[in-house]
Amino acid sequence: MKKVAIFCSSSYTIDPVYNEAAARLVDCLAEAGFAMVSGCTVKGTMGVISREAESRGMYHIGYIPRFMKGLEYPSASELHWTDTMSERKEKMREGTVAVVALPGGIGTLDELVETHCLRKLGKYSGKLFALNTNGFYNPYKALLDHYLSTEMMDGSSRALMSFPETPEELVEMLVKE
Secondary structure (H helix, E strand, O other): OOEEEEEOOOOOOOOHHHHHHHHHHHHHHHHOOOEEEEOOEOOHHHHHHHHHHHHHOOOEEEEEEHHHOOOEOOOOOEEEEEOOHHHHHHHHHOOEEEEEEOOOOHHHHHHHHHHHHHHHOOOOOOEEEEOOHHHOOHHHHHHHHHHHHOOOOOHHHHOOEEOOOOHHHHHHHHHOO
């Protein structure tokens, strides 16, 4: 079973275009035969992708810290409890072929940056994507390019992060070997 971890927003008040793209990504992943790993709460985009995975009959593995008891999505194929947010991130990445960051807040940014660093250090071997819906990740792309131009980052480290514009483009890049 090829698994993709998705990091995303827990906010209810984001522009609906982000949740529409998130649902479409789950559809595309399901069509391509992937299983989904998520933070598995009912909140915000996490709830959107959980509901979409369920409606598609997609295998869904969720990790949630114990302090979030009561927010867990009730119909995940597997639900695992963790002690900390750090353990949650680590468990979500285990055995995945890719990590996808959807538009999200500071937590999603933390997950994205940590995974990029782990990929650079050879501690994560999957592909790394930031779904750039409506240019959401353009500031992060610019920051990485700034690191590159100031030689704080080398080209091979910069190349580890991809910024597809659509879910379809992301899945196409994911299945390309």
